[in-house]
Amino acid sequence: MEALITSFVLIFTSEMGDKSQLMSMAFATLFKVRTVLISIFIAALINNGIAVIFGSYITEYIPIFYIKLLAALLFLFFGITTLLEEEAKQEKIKNSKYGPFATIISTYVFSELGDKTQLAAIALTASYNSPLYILIGTTLGIFLADVLGIIVGIYFNKRIPSKYLKYLSSFIFLAFGLSTLYKLFF
Template structure:
């Protein structure tokens, strides 16, 4: 019963969530296999944290701080994606240390989902139903099914659109996710300052040389 209830609730909560759009963006940039493996790894880690640690993580590190860090890192990931589009491919191969694609996907997805409503829901259900294993399995499967729809759609789009446009869209998606995360956590003046700074960085990284 705990498994079915968790799977259903997490699946419904994840449908239309920002991480579904992220899954589509990641799958449009990377192979479906890498996107699937990365998202599956991140999903397991996220739900293990939710079920095993739950509210304890809030006593160790404030969730607000975790979300702020995640937002900043997401913006950085987006800017790097935009910059990568303009770098010479051969130079990148020679000088840039790259993580395996599935690791990059897992990291991006983990940061986006950390502290999100579905992770909090998994913790709540584990506390209520007193069945952590069933809740963990249900949450992992429910989240993965929902986000699989996203990366299958992203893979289809990726086969139809040139790679440079995909990277451009993906970069802005990551930046928007980061800014939307920070919007509800920071003072409006600080948020506007960060937004302006990010805009200037994007201009110099992506558009200045074209002007």
């Protein structure tokens, strides 16, 4: 259960102000919100499924201590890079000949491959060795962050400054990184 809660909190907070949240907002201006919600859920499930599968098998080849150490260093790296990132700019979304579902899912999946949240999902899976809980937690974290982004973007016209969301996300990554290092060495 700790793996589910940890993965949800980490991914949910790190997605605030991230490109996937901005994409979801943009898609919601082009397509029906229901179509966007279903599509981003499927895309998040695909991305996190890939991460969980990879994270599950990596422990067979690398000792868990080194994986946890790498996970801690990655969390610290993500915290620092999130803090130093420039404000993300919303990209222009074009209509596709493949329809809204295929457009949203393919755009979302390809733009998130290798993203910090997918790498975090790999590290979480390898650290906790609870792939199902990590899959559920990370997918719900991304999905609910995107839902919140759509609500905030459409109904509240972005009243929450993105810099505060960036600081919160950075703090959470740094806290998880330092906590993991502490558990490894003390």
